[in-house]
Amino acid sequence: MEKLSKLPKIYLVVVFIILYAPIFYLIFYSFNSGGNMSNFESFTLEHYAAVFEDTRLIVILINTIVVALLSALISTAIGVLGALSIVFMRNKAMRNAVLSLNNILIVSPDVIIGASFLILFTMIGVKLGFASVLISHIAFSIPIVVIMVLPKLQEMSPTLIDAALDLGASKRDVLTRVIIPFIKPGILAGFFLALTYSLDDFAVTFFVTGNGFSTLSVEIYSMARAGITLTINALSGLIFLVTVILVLGYYTISRKTKAPLSGVKK
Amino acid sequence: MGYRIMNNKPLRPLYTIPYTAWILLFVIAPIALIVYYSFFDLAGHFTLDNYINFFSSVYLKLTISSFWYAFLITLFTLLFAYPTAYFLTKTKHKQLWLLLIIIPSWINLLLKTYAFIGLFGLYGPINALLETVGIGSQQILFTDFSFVFVSVYIFIPFMILPIFNSLDKLNPALIDASHDLGANSWTTFRRVIWPLTLNGVKSGIQVVFIPALSLFMITRLIAGNKVITLGTAIEQQFLVTQNWGMGSTIAVFLILFMFIIMLITSSNDRGTTINGKTK
Amino acid sequence: MKGILRGAIVIIIISAILLLINSKLNEGGGSANKNSITIYNWGEYIDTDLLKQFEQETGIKVTYETFDSNEGMMGKIEQGGTSYDISMPSEYMIEMMKEKDLLLPLDYSKIPNVKNIDPYFLDLPFDPGNKYSLPYFWGTVGIAYNSSLLEGQTFEEWDDLWNPTLTQQVILVDSARETIGMGLNSLGYSLNSTDMDELREATDKLKTLSPNIKAVIGDEVTQLMINGEAAISLTWSGQAADMMYENEDINYIVPEEGSNLWFDNMVIPRTSKNIEGAHAFINFMLDAEVAAQNADYVGYSTPNLAALDLMDPEVTEDERFYPDEETRNHLEVYRNLGLEMLGHYNELFLEFKMDMK
Structure with a gap:
């Protein structure tokens, strides 16, 4: 494989600087003894101390991580199965219809998803809290997994599978030894983007949460009116x-x- | 051809169950609810007024501007993501670098947006830089530029990942062969690399363009409401005006637009070539 | 395949451990506990030390949840699912919630501390006789400006914003009632106008402000004003107080033509399962010392007369945040105009925003 020459290297460096600039900005101000993100007064670690003193915040952080990990995991599993079902559909019109249905949750604004999920949960009688939030996050992360896995499946050569079958592999073997390893990059991409979706979501979680259960996003958005504290910066850091x-x-x-x-x- | 393995075998219904259940419960059911609401006015009477209302000048203007910005955002995301993905596949620890591209997206978006407000500010580092270079400070916040920039920032990992995945497995022998046959780099890219990564690019466009149509929040924080999208309008109808009927109607149109986009992009679906004779 | 399975198992184990830690941290909490209340409030809108104090004094465990908009909060309460015992809606929202029968009447035999509240803030049109609500904080809407960026220019009335020298300087708030209301006030009309001609006139007048408008945003304005990014903004007094606390060059005025007087109030939603505890909490928050500490922490104006005596006179004598009665009489409280009218306000506001460019 050819080595990266100078220009591409500079390009990548610039991309990474831009991607990380806002994060370093946040972290920089987490050391600010002044209470806001504009005038840096002097260096302090008090905001970091505040993070560890705030049990409620830590509980919320753990909630957020658990929901993100589990929802990404489960949605990846369902999403991969979904992508398999789509790619093996023989009717093209049907395939397109399912793909369009798949994308509906991506195009729908969060308020609508949140409001309709809330109606759904109260109708079925799911208790609002951890379960309802987890289910919602799984639900809105599935489409991104499908979209990430699908191109890998489509790139797969059918002859590969036929060859495996001809060599006497069982269907199960074909799935676990041929298909899954081939689409693994897509699966991982789906998993990581599902994590992103879950960690970033505010509106849906806001609607479907309850009984004291909260995530970081809900907490941060609710702070906006009175001002986000630097404790949150420290926590993000x-x-x-x-x-x-x-x-x-x-x-x-x-x-x-x-x-x-x-x-x-x- | 086709995948023999899955055809008319008992395995099939079993593994499709979770996904089908998801579609029924979390896609079809909410959609049915939205369509249902779209036929009611504030007083709860059945009406078609919401649909008539949509064709008033305000919403048509909103639709056009949403599409325009979504187009710009997708274009620039692709322009920056493709080379990034391409160069990444050539780095030594490419998997690690790829993960490092995703990590920033795990920090809360509202916080990052506040950081951008600071970065772009009149007294922020960007303007300080412009000042020292001699260009002088500029109003960056609340412009089209800042809006598109931050949107591209948000979406770029979603574009890089699928492109990276399709580039990564590209057989280097193909490229060498192309070079050996006398093709220059551009021709190699156009004739060999680009077509083979088209599936990844399409996935990327889908996960950028579609949600870009309904962006909100940053339309206010970064664009100061000088850009308004359909998403913002729906948000307003649901939360402020509490006119769920009108909000649902706009959503119905948004979904329709998405279906149309899917229809257009699938007309030369590569899936057909893979699956061979499909019918 | 093996790698993927291993990864999945690791994730499940990590999640299980984290959940275990959480249940340890949460010990004794949750709505399962019989003597507990769930409070639903704006983020950062209470001194959390007071919650601990309340728990110690009464033995009632507090679960605390936050919301970011009145409408979102109402949606949650309307749909049920969580037994919120206390919420803090704004005044116009109380009217809406009353209409939808989402509030429980207060039992004043359990709230003796109501005597601490300034009678001026009681028995207001949005809740006659305070049947359902008691004020938590109050304030005004006005103009915050940074005179150091404006060559010493000062403001007295809404019309000052139309000054042609202020190109690209003014930040408006992304809320139909406030912005259209500013147009109405500047024309001498009522904030609660339902006259279509008046509303049209106000919108048209607002459109002529376009060259001066820098942006129409929300709470972010506080940060922008503090760091001098913006010079003038239409703001709620509470936010103005935050700005002035951080940046001495900023001043705040309530325009002469009139403006809005707002309240955030404590209510007991119909979802409440611990009505006794909810009353105990309201009574606790109305205690002079508690209210003073809370006002000191949040920085908004308290309606608690007894608390004012305990606070720094420099704060309580500041006419900008505790205006005298004469100024207050100029102000109007928002009335619930009905959803149809609200929709109309928002349509005009949308039209104005689309015209801005």
């Missing part, structure tokens, strides 16, 4: 730091054990 450490750590470990993070070996 911590989340960011931990995430990067986890990613780097996992990456080095999986490198050592010779199992690349994604993709099958060439």
Whole structure:
């Protein structure tokens, strides 16, 4: 494979700087002893101390992480099955119809999704709280997984499967040994974007939550009227730091054990 | 051809159950609800007025401007995402870099938007930079530029991922072959690389263009309401005016537009070539 | 495949551990606990130390949830699902909630501290006899401006905003009642006007303000005003107080032509399952010392007369946030104009926003 020359390198560096600029901006002000994100007065760690003193905030943070992880996991599983069902549909019109239905939740504004899910849950009698939030997050993350997995499935050569079958592989083997490894990058992309959807969602969660259950997004949006405290900046800084450490750590470990993070070996 | 494995085998209904159930419960049911609401006015009487209302000049203007901005956002996202994805596949630790592209999207969007307000501000770092370069400070916030910029920022991981995935598995032998046959880089890209990544690009466009139609929040925070989308209008109808009928009607049109887009983009669906003789 | 399965198992284990930690942290909480109340409030709109104090004094466990708009809050209460015991709607929302029968009447034998409230703020048209609500905080709508950015220019009336030297300086608020209301006030009409001609005239007048408008935004305005990004904004007094606290160059005035007087109020929604506890909480919040501490923390104007005596006179004598009765008499409280009229206000507002460019 050719090496990256200078210009592409500069391009990538610029992209990464832009992507991380707002985050470093947030973290920079989390050390501000003045109470806001505009005038940096002097260095302090008080906002970080405040994070650890606020049990309610920590409970909310854990809620957020658990909902994000579980919803991403489950929606990925359902989404992969969905993508498989779509790609194996023989009727083209049918396939397009299902794909369009799939995308409806992506195009619908969050308020509508939230309001209709709320009506749905109260109708069925699901208790508002952890369960209703988790189910909603699974529901609105499924389409993104399908869209991420589908192109990989479409790139798959049917002869591959036929060959496997001819060699006497069972259907189960074909799925777990041929199809899944091939579409693994798509699955991972779907999983990570589902995480993004879940962590970012405010409106849907707002509607379907209840009984004291809350997520970070709901908390942050509700603060807007009276001003978001720098405690939230500090918390975001911590989340960011931990995430990067986890990613780097996992990456080095999986490198050592010779199992690349994604993709099958060439 | 086709996948023999799945045809008329008992395996099929089993594994389609969760997804089908999801479509019925969380797509069809809410849609039915929305369509139902769209036929009622504030007083709860059956009416077609909402649909007639939609064709008033205000909403048509909104539709056109939503499409225009969604188009701009998608275009620029693609323009920046494609090279990024392409160069990423050539880096040494590409999987790691890819993850590092996604991580910023896990920090709360409202917070990042506030950060952008600070970054773009008259006294923010960008203007400080412009000042030292000698251009002088500019009003960046509340302009089309800032709106498109932040939107592209939000959507870029969603475009990079599918493109990266389709580029990543590209057989380098194909490119070498193309070069050996005397094709220059541009021709190689146009004739070999681009067509093979088309599926990824399409996925990317879908997950950018469709939600871009209904962007809200940043239309207010970053564009100062100088850009208004259909999403903003629906938001208003549901939350402020509490006219669920009109809000639902706009949503019905939004969904219709999406169906039309899907229809157009699927006319040369590569899925057909993969599945062979489909009918 | 194996890698994926392993990843899935790791995620499930991590989630289980986190849930366990959470249930430990949450010990004894939740609505399962019989003597508990659920409070539904704006974010950062209460001194949370007071919640702990309330729990200690009464033994009632507090669950605290937040909302970001009156309408969203009402939607949640209307649909049910959570037994909210206390909520803090604005005055016009109380009328709407009354109409929909979402509120429970207050039992004054359980709220002796009501005596602390300034009678001026009681028995207002949105809730005659305070059958359902008691004021929590109050304030006005006016103009916040940074004189250091405007060469010492000051403001007295709404019409000052139309000054041609103010190109691209004014920030309006993304809310139909406030913005159209400003147009109405500047023409000498009532904030609660339902006269189509008056509304049309107000909208047309607002359109002539377009060259001066920098943006139409929401709560973000506080940050922009503090760092000098914006010079003039249409603001609620509570936000203005935040701005002035951080930036000394900012001043706030209530225009002479008149403006809006607003209230956030404590109510007991129909969803309440612990009506006794809800009353205890309202009574607690009306205690002079508690109200003073809360007002000090939140920075908004308190209607609690007894609390005023305990607060810093520099704050309570500030005419901008505690205007005298004469100024107050110039102000109007929003009435619920009905959904149809609200829709009309919003349509005009949308028309104005689309015309801005």
